[in-house]
Amino acid sequence: MSDPKGPPAAGPQASSGAAGGALRVLGPDERALKRERIVDVLWSLQKQRGFIDDEAVKLAAAECDLTPLEVDEIATFYNLLLRRPAGRTQIYACDSISCELCGASKLIEQLSRVLGVGLGEVTADGEFGLLPIVCLGHCERAPCVLAGETVHGPLQTDRASVEALLQRIRDERGSA
């Protein structure tokens, strides 16, 4: 698995002008990193296009000097990278243990009922995708969901509260 080209030109390099033998550290813009940027590249393509379609895989491959196959290995690996349409806004509902002990199942059921979709599905109008996710690291606010870039919680699981949550998510998207 070792890279035949060796490590890229990153890291400290002796600077010609610096006195006292101090090392100069390359800034992120100066380094020749390519494939290291793949997740960022895929993320910005996903933001532009809604999800990572086959065209985006090819674009990312060209950008990062990878084959489309290597890009697809990565695009299909991460929880937040979407290879299929998943609505304009994804609601990621945490289903790990701390949220589960605080009613995550009930919350997901209610979200599912109000949105009229199951987990992994998109609402008919394409507004929301409802997706499960592992622990969001906000366990003191369980049960919680991630929508856009915001974590919401602790959430109530009754219908009115879930409808109010969806409205908050819409408002936030509107102001973003």
Place this chain on the structure above:
Amino acid sequence: MNEVLLRARGRHGGPASLDEYRAAGGYAALPRALKEMKPEEMIAVVKDSGLRGRGGAGFPSGLKWSFVPSGDQWDGGPKYLMCNADEMEPGTFKDRVLIETNPHALIEGMILAGYGMGMTEGFIFIRREYFRQADGLEHAIQEARGAKLLGERIAGSGYSFDIHIHRSGGRYICGEETALLNAFEGKRATPRAKPPFPATRGLWARPTTVHNVETLACVPGIVEHGAQWFKGLAANPEGAGTKLYGGSGAVEDPKCVERPIGTTLRALLDEMGGVRGGKKLLGVIPGGASTAFLTPEHLDVPMDFTPLEKAGSRLGTGTFIAFSEDDCPVKGTLNLQRFFARESCGFCTPCRDGLPFGVWLLEQLESGQGTREHLDWIEDLYRDIGPNSFCAHAAGAAEPIKGLFRHFRPILEEHVSASGCPFAEKAEAVHA
């Protein structure tokens, strides 16, 4: 008590600014250490302090530093510091709290660690879900650069070090240090074979030290006040330092607090208002999903590495998950196993295929289809897959199973004899 890791807090609950961190004594140790201490002296003080890794495994940090080639062993090429902020262990949120509260503690810790190990570049690998936290860290890094605490010739010394942030795509296995390095390099995040260990061949096949956020944030205090001071912070004789403890699940007031390492579960639980709704405690998972259940008889065990190992579990991340008398430990373990099965990277067979089988077996018990034979299969399966898989993922999954069978066998048997979950009705009532 005096907080060390969280010694500075921002106004209005935001992250502490550079000025706020300095007002709390931050960056006091740095210029002096860079001028007066030799790198080997820094390694020695961290060794003497007894600091153990806060990411879950508890490896002695000073020893880890000493594995990085230096002197005649070093070829003079780059060495890297990698901060693991890929916090995704279910029930764990302490690193997020630290980054949100006091990001400069991490930055100062990274500079000092970098100096000790002769590194000039560090990276923070953070899960993408921590959007705001990564932004806060970017801001803090800019502040530190502006004040000449980061970059070339730090604080007028001859030492240069910089920090960059890498935002990942969110996947539990990226917390495994070698998977993290593959993920960073833009490869599929499967773990690497060890040896070679990252200390000699890590990032881009160069010497690399991977540390948890909290571990690095412990370093400024140790360098400033010394090894004895750090040892003296602990609540138990074999411990060292403070610990960010979290409590979630069935607790009245879930939160993260910094307390002397070795504080008992009883004290932490009391501070969080006890079990939710005044119920009785059934048990806890003491430190994230890959630690074994403990029961109320363990309430007075110090929450530290060695005492919890003696009690048959592990400190893990130190963020406990409480189960009340209404919460079924079998159902809770099923939830944990669904997590482990979903987050298996898929590289090796025992983990990729074994974990879903474990989920299926636990589902049989919960749905009333379980038999005694299923109980035996569960025990056999988890005994086998851990040692036969490529990394520690499946072994971690086996930990809560061990605790379940050790402490809750009667409940497991009841699932068989009653043809279903005896807690089902209680759970309905709680979350109705």
